[in-house]
Amino acid sequence: MRTRFRIRRSSAIVSALFAASAVTVSGCGGNETTPANAAVVTPAAKCSALAGMTVPASSIGLPTTGATVVSATLVADTDSGNSNGEYCKVLGAIHPVDFNAPDIRAEVDLPTNFNGKAVHFGGGGFDGTIPDTEGPPMDGFLIGAEPSGVSTPLRRGYVTVGSDSGHEGNAFDGSFATNDEALANYAGDHIKKTHDFAAYVAKARYGSDFAHSYFIGGSSGGRQALVAAQRFPHDYDGIISTFPASGITGLWLQMGRISQSLLAPGGYVTPAKGKAVLAAVMKQCDALDGVADGIIGNPAACVFDPTVISCPGGGDTGDTCLSDAQINTMTTAGAPLDFSFSLANGVQTFPAYNAFTGADFWSTGLAWGASAADAMVEPGVVGKSAFYYTFSNDMLRFAVARDPGLSILKFNPANPGSLTSRVQAVSALMDSTSTDLSQFQNRGGKIILQHGQSDQFIPAQLSIDYYNRLVSRFGQGPLSQFLKFYLVPGAAHGSGGQFNGSYDGLTALDNWVTKGIEPEDLTITDLTPATAGRTRPMCEYPQWPKYIGGDQNLAASFVCSN
Numbered sequence: 275m276r277t278r279f280r281i282r283r284s285s286a287i288v289s290a291l292f293a294a295s296a297v298t299v300s301g302c303g304g305n306e307t308t309p310a311n312a313a314v315v316t317p318a319a320k321c322s323a324l325a326g327m328t329v330p331a332s333s334i335g336l337p338t339t340g341a342t343v344v345s346a347t348l349v350a351d352t353d354s355g356n357s358n359g360e361y362c363k364v365l366g367a368i369h370p371v372d373f374n375a376p377d378i379r380a381e382v383d384l385p386t387n388f389n390g391k392a393v394h395f396g397g398g399g400f401d402g403t404i405p406d407t408e409g410p411p412m413d414g415f416l417i418g419a420e421p422s423g424v425s426t427p428l429r430r431g432y433v434t435v436g437s438d439s440g441h442e443g444n445a446f447d448g449s450f451a452t453n454d455e456a457l458a459n460y461a462g463d464h465i466k467k468t469h470d471f472a473a474y475v476a477k478a479r480y481g482s483d484f485a486h487s488y489f490i491g492g493s494s495g496g497r498q499a500l501v502a503a504q505r506f507p508h509d510y511d512g513i514i515s516t517f518p519a520s521g522i523t524g525l526w527l528q529m530g531r532i533s534q535s536l537l538a539p540g541g542y543v544t545p546a547k548g549k550a551v552l553a554a555v556m557k558q559c560d561a562l563d564g565v566a567d568g569i570i571g572n573p574a575a576c577v578f579d580p581t582v583i584s585c586p587g588g589g590d591t592g593d594t595c596l597s598d599a600q601i602n603t604m605t606t607a608g609a610p611l612d613f614s615f616s617l618a619n620g621v622q623t624f625p626a627y628n629a630f631t632g633a634d635f636w637s638t639g640l641a642w643g644a645s646a647a648d649a650m651v652e653p654g655v656v657g658k659s660a661f662y663y664t665f666s667n668d669m670l671r672f673a674v675a676r677d678p679g680l681s682i683l684k685f686n687p688a689n690p691g692s693l694t695s696r697v698q699a700v701s702a703l704m705d706s707t708s709t710d711l712s713q714f715q716n717r718g719g720k721i722i723l724q725h726g727q728s729d730q731f732i733p734a735q736l737s738i739d740y741y742n743r744l745v746s747r748f749g750q751g752p753l754s755q756f757l758k759f760y761l762v763p764g765a766a767h768g769s770g771g772q773f774n775g776s777y778d779g780l781t782a783l784d785n786w787v788t789k790g791i792e793p794e795d796l797t798i799t800d801l802t803p804a805t806a807g808r809t810r811p812m813c814e815y816p817q818w819p820k821y822i823g824g825d826q827n828l829a830a831s832f833v834c835s836n
Contacts, residue, residue, distance in 0.1 A: 396491015399445025446654025
């Protein structure tokens with residue numbers, strides 16, 4: 275049983291807060307002016323006044339028992355390792371209704387040069403840790419990186435916000451999901467709770483509400499971004515959803531199905547064999563976009579027959595070929611999974627990976643594990659275990675069946691039998707596949723949806739399918755007024771692709787929201803060390819970048835084509 279940590283504010287804290295409120299914020303730029311009859315209150319004093327503050331449950335839009343500011347620390351502009359300017363780092367705990375559920379641990383970074391706006395950072399995997407709110411958001415395709423000259427949101431004056439989604443652990447650990455409130459928090463409730471906590475704290479610091487609030491995330495954080503638009507449309511003015519796990523239930527079922535082939539006798543495809551697969555695919559399909567540049571620009575035109583790299587006789591005869599069992603693994607990854615039932619919002623299939631058009635499952639040990647033996651290490655260990663196996667296994671055991679004795683390797687993902695209704699219930703709780711974005715649209719909200727064609731964790735087709743359903747609901751013209759969808763060839767899931775591209779997505783979103791300037795003619799820059807600096811146009815789906823001549827490293831040498 276954990277001890278609940280609560281701090282009651284003293285009269286001194288209350289007095290300090292009242293003193294702080296005498297200082298006004300001038301406009302959205304956050305330039306502070308002090309009335310002649312008011313005491314001068316320094317940023318350090320305003321920051322320290324927040325420590326120990328309690329946020330009442332009535333100020334949080336979903337059920338909690340309130341929240342506590344655990345610490346508030348001023349980070350000076352001159353502090354070692356700080357490149358974000360002066361800010362107040364607030365750590366908080368949002369308390370559950372069920373005492374057996376964990377707190378949501380949250381961070382709110384409050385810049386002294388506040389610009390009136392906030393960025394809520396999404397998480398990844400099973401979450402369990404607070405995102406790096408002092409760094410760049412997931413508005414590109416390489417984790418923790420931005421093109422040269424692009425500052426972090428905090429440095430630019432945005433309040434930055436993040437949480438662990440309601441449990442402590444790592445991206446491979448789903449054991450928290452046996453608790454209903456912890457599962458609901460992870461599914462999406464933590465978004466609203468964290469937003470409201472941050473808004474309360476920020477208003478206490480600045481004396482005003484956010485002028486604009488954005489949510490930016492990738493993977494599970496991309497799913498969270500869509501949840502923010504679908505379920506909490508009045509809290510956010512814009513979102514960037516990068517390679518979202520929107521159909522997260524179908525995702526773990528598909529990952530489980532692939533794991534059954536991958537971990538079957540002889541089915542494991544090693545990194546050396548993966549290199550041979552990628553080389554054969556590139557040889558056949560790289561130049562289909564007009565230039566052999568190491569990127570498959572139009573995967574739809576690539577039709578690859580894996581038997582061209584099959585080992586003689588079907589056995590495993592070395593690193594340059596695939597055995598029959600290994601070809602089965604790859605073709606399983608490259609095939610959709612059809613369900614005997616419907617998931618949330620009528621979804622009945624989960625799409626295939628681009629297994630034979632550039633997806634690199636071997637660039638790190640994260641996707642398929644460091645080796646066949648390490649793949650099944652439990653509890654999940656980052657760098658050893660296969661995310662495909664641990665994620666699907668934990669979702670089955672903890673979120674769905676609540677039976678740690680089950681195994682995804684002995685489960686039918688297409689037909690869960692007696693667990694079907696429970697799978698559907700969890701899908702309704704977690705999936706962000708709803709096309710009902712009307713409230714977000716009506717309030718003027720803007721969405722940038724983006725996915726990489728070489729994604730090795732979440733197939734790009736998942737976002738294509740979601741986008742096509744949105745077109746069916748809204749129509750192409752009306753949809754394009756508030757949502758832009760980009761597919762980036764060669765881009766993968768945070769790392770590991772042929773084109774680890776990034777661009778200043780936050781500025782593009784902010785200009786769209788605040789100035790009405792639609793994202794157009796965007797250019798994305800490769801940050802892969804060996805090819806760093808080459809650029810490509812960001813093409814709105816269904817267009818793709820076609821080479822028209824000139825320097826193949828420059829976006830100007832490509833045109834977005836159908």
